[in-house]
Amino acid sequence: MIVGFAVFAFAVQALGADLPTEDEIRSAEAPPASVAPSEPFSHAAMVKAAITSYIIPHIDALKAAVAPLPEAVANVCKTGTPAAEKDLEERFQKVVTAYVGVDFLRFGPMLENGRREQISFWPDPRGFVARQLRLLLLNKDEAIAQPGAIGKQSAAVQGLPALEALMHDKAVPLGPGDAAHYRCVVAGAIAANVVRLISEVADGWEKPDGWADKLLHPGPANDTYKNESEAAVEVVKALIVGLSLTADLQVKPQFDTKIRLTPPYEKSGLQNVFYTESVASLHELYDILDLESWLPPDRLWMKDWVMGTWRALEASDGAGGRSANAKRDDAPAPREVFDRTNGLRNMVANRLAVAAKLTIGFNELDGD
Structure with missing residues (x-):
């Protein structure tokens, strides 16, 4: 892999x-x-x-930061206003900033099932994010919006770098209109997937008999x-x-x-x-x-x-x-x-x- x-x-x-x-x-x-x-x-x-002073507080902060991300994506796709775009940028920055604090915890729930790469596929020296995202957009399969569907795709298109690429595509920016429709479908699926992945990481640490208990x-x-x-x-x-x-x-x-x-x-x-x-x-x-x-x-x-x-x-x-x-x-x-x-x-x-x-x-x- x-x-x-x-x-x-x-x-x-x-x-x-x-x-x-x-x-x-x-x-x-x-x-x-x-x-x-x-x-x-x-x-x-x-x-x-x-665990108590660093790991759990940082994971909880990441979980809180990512929760509003799907709604921010939806607002941009619905309105396309500068205010909505700014809100999405700010929320995205908060997620990335919070993620940095757990990026190097590459064991336990982050390592399981390749979640770390699914959340943030970087480094990417061979350009897999751009390549896999381009293929996904060409397919235009609306089923990608179904719960769990994006999670079956390449790790390169499941997380924050792929969402960032869609947010900053000047040729077809996210927003209302036919041209951006499928891109918005994919962006919404990615945002929801990142919420799911981070929730799984948090649960993996904090549940009874979870990694903290180990x-x-x-x-x-x-x-x-x-x-x-x-x-x-x-x-x-x-x-x-x-x-x-x-x-x-x-x-x-x-x-x-x-x-x-x-x-x-x-x-x-x-x-x-x-x-x-x-x-x-x-x-x-x-x-x-x-x-x-x-x-x-x-x-x-x-x-x-x-x-x-x-x-x-x-x-x-x-x-x-x-x-x-x-x-x-x-x-x-x-x-x-x-x-x-x-x-x-x-x-x-x-x-x-x-x-x-x-x-x-x-x-x-x-x-x-």
Whole structure:
């Protein structure tokens, strides 16, 4: 399936590369650490914090953001007014922004049945979204409006990128009239399908005996996590995968001309939003996991490098410009952002996770 290429071909790399040296970390621009080490999270507490403070709130926020999307599509198709178009754009942006916070949770309900790719088929270096959408529109089969029908089509036409393409087709824009009729039928089916998929993800996490319960109650009877350490590895691994995806799929194409990859949600002008929300979400999860609390006193200086790295990532818009929320005066170049993101990924995998007595193996990063 294209899924394996799209998700992990760029993300999974040897964890030893780009690891900052002690001299590099000690020379970071952050002030010296002077705070005594805190009591470290237990593995069980780490998992509970990740679920209750990050995963469930972000999934609930995505579910709430996507609920009005079908109605917004219907309003544009019924009226075609600038106000309706603006409302759809705003609601679409809210959905994408909320989705970024769960995009890197590529296990459990997101992984099951290929839901992640169905919701957001990106990266798409071979143009499957445009190709499959064109074929779907040529068929003009009105049965696509039936519940579940779009879900039987290619993952490339089931989710947000396909809806975005329909929203920004200037040749035949969504609206009333015969020319746009079938496009509106497809757009409405896609919007409803995304609501369904995200509801399934939320249910998969929150139902009794769902994925949250799996992580919170490891043991011999658990078919996925046999102990608290395995559950903790899963959530830390999600953070590492998220850093890999940000570096390899969003930042590296900005300076490596050999990589031909369209930025995420570029038609909607959301590529910078996608980057800044990715960094903000990863930073939030990093803080919640509190891996630094496991550092021994002679390793507290690692906090300085990490602090400086987050500050650099948050100063960038992901494409060489300066973020509006930057806490430093300059805009780091994409190459610096890439190197720092890789360094942070490897810091988490090879130093902080090790300090926390967690083993993050190469094969564990390959979520297929």
